[in-house]
Amino acid sequence: MFRRLETTAGEKIRFSYEGRDIVARAGDSVAAALLAAGETALRETAVSAAPRAPYCMMGVCFDCLVEIDGVGNRQACVTPVAGGMQVRRQRGARVVL
Numbered sequence: 001m002f003r004r005l006e007t008t009a010g011e012k013i014r015f016s017y018e019g020r021d022i023v024a025r026a027g028d029s030v031a032a033a034l035l036a037a038g039e040t041a042l043r044e045t046a047v048s049a050a051p052r053a054p055y056c057m058m059g060v061c062f063d064c065l066v067e068i069d070g071v072g073n074r075q076a077c078v079t080p081v082a083g084g085m086q087v088r089r090q091r092g093a094r095v096v097l
């Protein structure tokens with residue numbers, strides 16, 4: 001569905017999503033890196049657990065919420081990817097401690 005432009009350059013960065021090793025490029029947002037890796041459903045709704053994919057890619061729709069390094073409600077489309085990040089799908093509403 002999504003693929004990188006052949007002209008895309010940049011240092012390779014590794015992070016994990018749901019335990020899967022993902023290779024991104026420096027400057028990617030978490031959402032862009034996951035879409036390029038074939039991951040489309042990043043969260044599940046709180047009421048029906050329906051899968052949601054990033055939609056606006058500019059911080060407006062909140063359909064890209066993920067858990068990053070144990071912190072929920074992170075917008076994957078406006079969060080730059082960093083090496084070693086542990087990203088997980090957000091299931092339902094964030095648990096506030």
Ligand code: FES
Pocket residue numbers: 031053054055056057058059060061062063064065075076077078
């Ligand atoms: S894709 Fe819409 S806020 Fe991230």
